Each structure stands twice: as C-alpha cells, then as structure tokens.
Amino acid sequence: MSVRATRAVYRLLLRQARALDQEGVQQLDIRMPVDKEAWLGRSGGHGWSKPRDEFHLESLRRLAPWVAEGATSGSFSPAQLRALVTRCFRHPPAGSSADDRIDWAFQSLRLLSEQIQMQRCSSSAETEGVHVEVTTAHVGSQGELDPTFDPDEEGPEKEFYTYRVRVSNCGKDVVQLLGRHWIIENDKGEVVAEVARGSTGVVGCTPIIKPGECFSYYSGTDVEPPGRGAMHGSFQMAVVDPQRPQQVLRKFDAEIAPFPFVPPAGGTPGAA
Incomplete structure (x- = not known):
C-alpha cells in the first residue's frame, strides 16, 4: 500500500511541476512562510536576514531536508524541479524506510502547493x-x-x-x-x-x-x-x-x- 501511495503522490508532484510550465513560470524560488504575527507586533518585525540566494537555499534545507542533500540552489526551473522530484523518489536517502518515503511524499506535495501559492503572491x-x-x-x-x-x-x-x-x-x-x-x-x-x-x-x-x-x-x-x-x-x-x-x-x-x-x-x- 505504501509503495502504491508513494507512486501516486509522485505522479501528483510531477503534475504540479508541469503545471508551472503551463502557467509560464520560469523559476520557482523556495521561501520560508510569511510570519503573519510580525506585522501585528507579536514577533520580530524587521532586521537582518540572509540575502536572496542564501535565503532560498536555506529555506529549502529547513523546509525539505530530505530533498536538500547536495543542493546548491533553492531556485528551480520547472525542468529542474521535475528532475529533483524524480531523483528523490527513484534514489531515496540510504537507510530510509517505506514509511519515511510516504511521509516525505505527502510533505513534499503539501510544500510544493504552498510554495506555488507563495510564488503567485x-x-x-x-x-x-x-x-x-x-x-x-x-x-x-x-x-x-x-x-x-x-x-x-x-x-x-x-x-x-x-x-x-x-x-x-x-x-x-x-x-x-x-x-x-x-x-x-x-x-x-x-x-x-x-x-x-x-x-x-x-x-x-x-x-x-x-x-x-x-x-x-x-x-x-x-x-x-x-x-x-x-x-x-x-x-x-x-x-x-x-x-x-x-x-x-x-x-x-x-x-x-x-x-x-x-x-x-x-x-x-x-x-x-
């Protein structure tokens, strides 16, 4: 069951990545979520941060460590994103279990959906x-x-x-x-x-x-x-x-x- 579910999610991820091409998106930048509390004064509202390229790469490493191994960028063209999805599911990290892979698959699906929405905003x-x-x-x-x-x-x-x-x-x-x-x-x-x-x-x-x-x-x-x-x-x-x-x-x-x-x-x- 886990193998079938993982394959189904894998296909959904590839479908999302292909949809970026159809929307004319040339590059998807991985971003940390917006802090909705900051503007309301409930957390830090301003300060120093990682610059552009480091911010996107650090965001990838923090949000999806299971795909970030060896990554040098947190920005992907639709083709690069499809290649990343394929690599992660065909060559999962050594020692990972079937439960790990299905968990990562569902997390990846949710994360990609959130990132696409942030890109639009x-x-x-x-x-x-x-x-x-x-x-x-x-x-x-x-x-x-x-x-x-x-x-x-x-x-x-x-x-x-x-x-x-x-x-x-x-x-x-x-x-x-x-x-x-x-x-x-x-x-x-x-x-x-x-x-x-x-x-x-x-x-x-x-x-x-x-x-x-x-x-x-x-x-x-x-x-x-x-x-x-x-x-x-x-x-x-x-x-x-x-x-x-x-x-x-x-x-x-x-x-x-x-x-x-x-x-x-x-x-x-x-x-x-």
Missing part, C-alpha cells in the same frame, strides 16, 4: 544590484481581527494583508535605503492610495546595506471589498562612501515590482 525585481522581493499573506477580515466591528455602522468589512519585504544588496556598492514610494490599487486597477515618493525610510529605519547583506521587514495594509488588489512602487536608494557612510555618492530608485493581495478563497490603507 510574490514579486521580484533587481535595480543596480539591489534586489527587492515581496511576499504577501492574508491575515484576516476586519470582523475576524476586530471584535467591535459593526458592519451596520461601518459598512462592508475590509480584508487585511501583511507583506514581507526583503532588500538584498547583490552588488558591489554600499547602499542606504532613504525612502519609499507605494501605489496601492484595487481589483480594477484603480489607484486607491499612494505613499508619496521620498517618504522617509521603512518601519522607522534607513538601513545601510553592505554587499551581501539583506534588510527585511514586515508591514501591512487593508483592502476594500471585494478584498483584492495590488501594490507596487520603489525604494529611494543612495550609494554611500564605505568609509564615510554619511557621504552620498549618487542616488537611484530600486524598483518594487507589482505584487497581489489575494484572499484565501481564491478607509485608506497605510504602507511602510
């Missing part, structure tokens, strides 16, 4: 060596988060989302994040809110990011009914003198590619 862009990756997650409806909410008095309830922003310095210059610009749109593509270009820092910080470092933080926003929307913008960056960080050599805008707010079922927001 993420964006990625690089400008002059500054890589900005954003991943969103639905936190809850207004009624779920606020027991005092009264739709008869306040109108239709909003949906709340958190988003994790990772700013990795993949270049050779020391840079500082000086400001931000956000544009928030509803499900019709209409601009419903904007944080003016040059608004100071993020979450009260103007971090200096050295080559190979990453500053990450959590923020959030609310979305008017029907609870869908998108957001994009830019960070105002400065290249600074490594010896005298207060001396700005030049400035540029780092693109933040559009990322969606998607509810689980398939007034004016503020953003940091």
